[in-house]
Amino acid sequence: IxxxxxxxxxxxxxxxxxxxxxxxxxxxxxxxxxxxxxxxxxxxxxxxxxxxxxxxxxxxxxxxxxxxxxxxxxxxxxxxxxxxxxxxxxxxxxxxxxxxxxxxxxxxxxxxxxxxxxxxxxxxxxxxxxxxxxxxxxxxxxxxxxxxxxxxxxxxxxxxxxxxxxxxxxxxxxxxxxxxxxxxxxxxxxxxxxxxxxxxxxxxxxxxxxxxxxxxxxxxxxxxxxxxxxxxxxxxxxxGGICVLRGNLAPLGAVLKPSAATPALMQHRGRAVVFENFEMYKSRINDPDLDIDASSVMVLKNCGPKGYPGMAEVGNMGLPAKLLAQGVTDMVRISDARMSGTAYGTVVLHVAPEAAAGGPLAVVQEGDWIELDCASGRLHLDIPEAELAARLAQWQAP
Known part of the structure; x- marks a missing residue:
């Protein structure tokens, strides 16, 4: 009509x-x-x-x-x-x-x-x-x-x-x-x-x-x-176009907003600090003993449409207080969530398939190395293919 x-x-x-x-x-x-x-x-x-x-x-x-x-x-x-x-x-x-x-x-x-x-x-x-x-x-x-x-x-x-x-x-x-x-x-x-x-x-x-x-x-x-x-x-x-990312960590794609990201972080390799869900993130993020530094990649799972549920706007995870106190203003963050359009940062969102559906994001482990390259549209979990396949085979829905 x-x-x-x-x-x-x-x-x-x-x-x-x-x-x-x-x-x-x-x-x-x-x-x-x-x-x-x-x-x-x-x-x-x-x-x-x-x-x-x-x-x-x-x-x-x-x-x-x-x-x-x-x-x-x-x-x-x-x-x-x-x-x-x-x-x-x-x-x-x-x-x-x-x-x-x-x-x-x-x-x-x-x-x-x-x-x-x-x-x-x-x-x-x-x-x-x-x-x-x-x-x-x-x-x-x-x-x-x-x-x-x-x-x-x-x-x-x-x-x-x-x-x-x-x-x-x-x-x-x-x-x-x-x-x-x-x-x-x-x-x-x-x-x-x-x-x-x-x-x-x-x-x-x-x-x-x-x-x-x-x-x-x-x-x-x-x-x-x-x-x-x-x-x-x-x-x-x-x-300024939305950066579409693909790779073994996001076979069906993920997105990042370049205009609100830090240029120096749009090509980055870092060690994963993993939060299995948003509740874990909230309980751990300001722990002074959390093993994290400015080069780390923050990974948040189970916050997509199926996992949270409802795909809450939590992808722009706030940084740890101890790093903020050191003057750190941005870090690479990756999740299957979305985020408010008012937010900013080098934030990878809508990783698909989402963790709750058994996507590769579900099997990322603490200490894994992750590579982000916006220029080539690549989001890569740096582990052998056989290990990734084995982890996925053993995965069970939360």
Whole structure:
């Protein structure tokens, strides 16, 4: 049936000690500062109180903002739906216009099946790279595509995302927040910049207003040159597309978000520190006797859709307090979980098959060596094939 997307919009910028702070992202940052002993509990609570100043979704490029951008990139919402703040009167106007347009779509028989084509999903994947979007877009777009009957898989993310720079300088990957993104021109400005550089793969893709996505954005203004929306030759990450990883540790794939990762860790070999489940992680992570250092690879099992269950957003495991106190800010982390789009770090997610389904992740042992190479898309457990096969043969479901 004809349909149009209107999202609630992001909340206003958070404020703390004269600075803008991002909902969600600042929680991860300040929680680790608190664990490291560099801020007090009162300071943490003070920042928390200034984080959410209005109704709306997270004001970072978290999952809600990402999916609002995906709706706009897919052509299922009117231009600017993604970024107008929730409490801005222009969101009411957009909702009114969307309602009027929905009636016209019925008269025109303009159904989502005509809009949600493979071309639209290719545009969305490329846009996700440009905005530094959440890894949750991978599973959400897969679900939407499945409902509409479009074949979409991890290879499409590699094919369309590779080489696309991240040009939207928003937290958690960058500096700014959704309010500034709207004032800079919002997603239409990003789409224009991409299209002018021939980086929007399908500018003729149809949208809900009856025009192509290229037509909708060809004259969109871009404000604050090279600030919130950067020039293509000055990106925050030259290759911002979701990194799809495969190997003997992830035969069916895993994903990593390059724009929020530490470049020096995107090619890494380290010794595994294993947590069989999230409860074990919570009980062990701050043990001063835990055998872990900055080069270790933290491995969390049994947190996928089957294992937890429900695939909780726990993949961005907080670092050990003793390493935070030493100034460590990131480590390679691997799990079958997902994570909040507001989070950051060199975090490998959605390892498949998941541990609870008997995937190789289930048999990783403390002290095993793991190799991560984002450039080649490789995630490798460095043990002989025969040993891996033997471990899998002996594995029993928890």
């Amino acid at each position: 004809p349909a149009i997307v209107v999202t609630g919009g992001p909340m206003l910028n958070g404020k703390h000690e004269g600075k803008d702070i991002g909902a969600g992202t600042i929680v991860w940052q300040m929680h680790e500062s608190y664990k490291a002993g560099t801020i007090s509990l009162d300071e943490f609570l003070s920042a928390e109180a200034g984080m959410s100043r209005s109704a709306g979704t997270c004001n970072t490029m978290g999952t809600a903002s990402t999916m609002a951008c995906m709706a706009e990139a897919l052509g299922t919402s009117l231009p600017h739906n993604a970024a107008i703040p929730a409490v801005d009167s222009r969101r009411y106007v957009l909702a009114h216009m969307s309602g009027m347009r929905a009636v016209d779509m019925v008269r025109e028989d303009l159904r989502l099946s005509k809009i949600l084509t493979k071309a639209a999903f290719e545009n969305a994947i490329r846009v996700n790279a440009a905005i530094g979007g959440s890894t949750n877009a991978v599973i959400h777009l897969k679900a939407i595509a499945g409902r509409i009957g479009v074949d979409l898989d991890l290879d499409d993310w590699t094919r369309m995302g590779r080489g696309m720079p991240t040009i939207v300088d928003l937290q958690p990957s960058g500096r700014f927040l959704m309010e500034e993104f709207y004032y800079a021109g919002g997603l239409p400005a990003v789409l224009r910049r991409m299209n002018e550089a021939r980086l929007l793969p399908n500018p003729d893709a149809l949208t809900v207003n009856g025009k192509s996505i290229g037509e909708n954005t060809c004259n969109s203004p871009i404000y604050g040159e090279d600030q919130v929306i950067r020039a293509l030759d000055n990106p925050i990450r030259a290759d």
